[in-house]
Amino acid sequence: MLNDAQQDQLLLSLFATAEVMGQQLTQAAALLMVEDLREYTEPVLTAALRSCRIEGGRLTVATILKHAQSADGRPGKDEAWSIALTAADEIETVVITSEIQQAMTAATPILRLGDKVGARMAFIDAYARLVKTARAEAAPVSWSVSLGFDPGRRVLAIESAVRMQLITQQAGTQYLADLRIAPITSDGQAIAGLLTGSPVEASPSLRKKIAEVREIVDAAKARNERLRLKKAQAARVDIYLRKRKARKAIAAAQCKEANHG
Numbered sequence: 715m716l717n718d719a720q721q722d723q724l725l726l727s728l729f730a731t732a733e734v735m736g737q738q739l740t741q742a743a744a745l746l747m748v749e750d751l752r753e754y755t756e757p758v759l760t761a762a763l764r765s766c767r768i769e770g771g772r773l774t775v776a777t778i779l780k781h782a783q784s785a786d787g788r789p790g791k792d793e794a795w796s797i798a799l800t801a802a803d804e805i806e807t808v809v810i811t812s813e814i815q816q817a818m819t820a821a822t823p824i825l826r827l828g829d830k831v832g833a834r835m836a837f838i839d840a841y842a843r844l845v846k847t848a849r850a851e852a853a854p855v856s857w858s859v860s861l862g863f864d865p866g867r868r869v870l871a872i873e874s875a876v877r878m879q880l881i882t883q884q885a886g887t888q889y890l891a892d893l894r895i896a897p898i899t900s901d902g903q904a905i906a907g908l909l910t911g912s913p914v915e916a917s918p919s920l921r922k923k924i925a926e927v928r929e930i931v932d933a934a935k936a937r938n939e940r941l942r943l944k945k946a947q948a949a950r951v952d953i954y955l956r957k958r959k960a961r962k963a964i965a966a967a968q969c970k971e972a973n974h975g
Contacts, residue, residue, distance in 0.1 A: 730955035753852030764948035807862040807871035817841035
């Protein structure tokens with residue numbers, strides 16, 4: 715939830731964005747919008763307002779929420795179903811959101827009957843409802859690890875989740891501690907060493923697999939960095955617009971004072 719200073723900042727950003735989009739917000743309307751939006755984080759709202767300016771049209775709470783919610787980190791329905799199917803394989807370890815876990819409870823009985831199409835429909839319907847509810851409550855996405863039977867894949871999945879910042883380093887280390895895995899093979903020790911910081915030489919095949927995972931993660935980090943730079947640029951634009959509005963207000967006041975003088 716935004717603090718008082720952040721709510722004031724949002725209020726100014728709403729006025730500036732409305733001006734850019736050719737609208738004039740009343741103070742009462744802007745305050746109501748702040749009330750509806752204050753449960754979201756400042757970076758999410760900054761990005762959402764920037765998307766509104768780029769998209770054009772009218773600035774409404776619904777439009778801002780559409781962009782804010784699409785950037786909350788929750789997978790789309792097709793990606794969520796793919797994750798759910800992977801999680802259904804008891805060998806695999808996957809990182810999963812709470813909504814995917816809950817939606818899978820509706821789909822699992824149908825999937826066990828062999829009706830994959832029906833299971834997908836049930837999953838997507840439940841997932842859409844759960845995500846809609848979570849977003850209406852401005853609940854942040856919550857990722858957790860669903861453990862499979864393969865010990866080696868457990869460690870690799872946890873390490874990947876940490877690198878992709880889906881779970882924290884502390885959480886990843888705790889998962890490994892809870893597993894109490896005692897790596898026997900050199901490859902097992904090498905995988906565990908990625909988190910513990912105690913590197914062990916891995917086999918060529920494992921090194922190749924780890925390199926592929928890191929390449930995917932690095933690409934994701936690069937995308938996140940580009941997004942961060944865009945957000946920073948949007949913030950600078952907002953500051954410029956606020957300063958320009960303040961200068962206009964000061965100039966108008968000075969002109970009015972001069973005319974009365």
